Amino acid sequence: MDGFTTPVNDLAKACAHSADAAEWEEFLRRCAPLASLVALRVARLWVSGSSPAMVDDIVQEVFLKLCEQERRILRSFEPRGEDSFLGLLRIVSASVANDYFRRLYSVKRGGKVVTTPLVEDVTPASEAGSRPAAQMQRSVLLSQLDSRLRSVQGATGRRDRDLFWLYYLQGLTAEEIAALPSLGLTPKGVESGLRRVTIWLRGEIERTRPEDQPDPG
């Protein structure tokens, strides 16, 4: 098999039954960089400074995973487009890497993986304890803004609050937010939602301003 011209999908299908090391070597040459990249990105999720050895271990685990149960993943692979195997490899690598770190932290904690309960009531002011007064005042103001946003009931209100803080406070782009499948929005939709919630918030602040106070300007 000519590894330089063979599509990666065919290479994967061939390796499902092959005992030829050369064929496998070509397969690794084409697929190892992607597995390494995904492993590297997952490592960043878990640790601030990941070691190359850790990533190499993950890459090795990825390919061993492909060969489990008489190479079940490779055998059951059905091409769904050009180089579609790389998409599968990306998912497998992320899963293996994630499992690697979960296992690692589980061992560090003494065994069983413990998923910490999700605390929703994080506020913009929750990290203000050790900050200077100006930052503290800003946090208080952000908390007030958040309470205004929370006053809107319903699913749309909650979603708009998330959009607002993810975009303006956490700095995610509209494209990044739109990439979240659970929101089901396009980048345009994200921008439109941000515009709507901003206008509403301004109006809400204006509405509650006392009439005897002069407009600052």
Add this chain to the structure above:
Amino acid sequence: MSEDLNPARPTDRSDDALARALRELVEGQPARAETPADGAGAPAGTVNGCPEPGEWLRLASAETQPADAAASARQDALLAHAALCRVCAERLRLSLRLLREEVSPQETEEVGKLASSSRAWQHQLAVELARTPRRPARNRTQRLYLWVGAGLAASLAIAALGTVAWQRLNTPERLLAEAYTHARIFELRMPGAGFAEVTPQAHLRGGSTGRESAKLLDARARIERQLENAPEDAHWLQLEARADVLEEKYDPAIDILDRLLAAGPVTSSLLMDDAAAYFQRGAASGSENDRATALEYLRRADELAPADTLVLFNEAVVMEDRGQVMNAVETWNRYLRFERDPRWLAEGRRRLAALEQKLNQLKSHQSRMDERLATPQAMRALAADSGALAALDEELSSNQLPKLLDFAYPMPVDRSRGSPCEEKCQAARTLLRALAASLERNHRDPWLSQLLPSESSPPNLRFFQAVQALGQAIREDVMGDFLDAQKSAGKARQLFHSLANAAGEDRAEVERVFALQRSDNLSGCYLAAHPLLGRNPQFAWIQIHDLTEDTQCDPAPGTGAEGTRPFSARSASPTIATTLFSNCGPETCWAPRLWIRETPKRHGGRTFPRCACSIPAIIRPFGSTPPSPDWKKSRKAPRASGTHFCCSARWLGCLR
């Protein structure tokens, strides 16, 4: 979060400060400045209350929105958390970038430095991976074999199914049924056959046309092959007999079926087939016994299978033929309850309607006839009405003759002195004389005129006795009491002979001939019938009847070409033939005289003159089929075709 958690909340100029904070947030976006650059790692570990990093990966890589409410709530909570948690927001960002194809230069550099990117590392791992357990691949040849094998198996299965279906569709039973449907040559039904109108045979019975149905020939061949292997198999023998019936070979069919019935078990199917063979043979030969046997078998089949529509249909047809009108009506009604085939159902309804109509006509006709003879006044009125008499003279001189003779010539109470003829007696004699005149005028039939004594000379006692004996013989023949009929007719013949009354003598003799024939005394019948031929040719209808009986009782029937006696007799009697054929026509229809020859039919104590509205016995061999125009050329023996009994198609028209 609530405002209560923030005790340091500013109260002065709070709205201005809030507006300013919003403006700074939206325009200045100071928070973004704090966002770590691409490639920077997330804070290690898990912050208190934050979900583990894998949760963000799952949130980012989820393909669609969650289907269940719990998962949806979980995702909403994660998003709400990330919206206000810097660490988790960064993890979410990293997770979103994780599956992207774009690679930053920094990432490329980092990946390049990994040991897994080196050829040596990859080679070593490749060797290990190549040794991992695997399943051998199915190569193309194997796949091809698999497909070819599957195709062959499928083809064989289809072929086997097709063969089974073909065999089921082409069983000899089915082929015979289809042959029947293709050309239904008789009225009785055959098992499994679809509806078809009765089509008369184009050939003479017993003769081969050379154009037998292909299905019949096919069925016959298969049956014969089966019988070669199992000559005593009851099933195949029954089918052979059924094929024989379809080929009009009734004698072998009856032989086979009688043998099967004797051996048992007796089934309704066997009885029905045997009945069909007997009935068809009886129809062809005119044998009353055969048709009576057919009815008996069908009754037994009816007892075994009371809801079998084929049995009921055939039974009703045979009952109709046997003149059992009331029984036939009842059987047709039962048949209509069970039959589901719309076309057979329609035929049943049609036959029942025709039968009921016939029955009603009979009843009304009988009622009217009884009224005509009920009183002396009625008889005189009829005698005076030549038109009405002309319409009834046939029936009065046949069916009603014994009653009229009884009325006109009752036996004297005091035989030594004689009895005075009362009013009824006088009226009956008047009617008889008018009837004789009508017969001579309308039919050129002098028989009754010559039978009756002249008005000038009153009849003597012997004439009374002769007339009474003749009437008695006619009644006994009608009632089926043939032995008594022979005696009565013989006595009447002797009395008329002593009176030199040729009309009475011939009439009595032909009555005796009929009784002998019905008693299966064929030699006696022939000895009586043959001398009568040509003796008094002026009594044409007596000659016709005698010729019929003579032929039926002839022990050596044959064709004209063979010079056998029946034809010789007819050929030697040109006068008779001339009389017969010259007298044929609507105005000289002799048939009614012969209607009374049928066996009486009793139903619940009532007797129906079945012949009054049906074709008389002597033309029964024709069935309902008009004779071929070239019947004279066929010269077929009477028992084979019976065609020589008919003088012309016009005669049949007259009968109907």
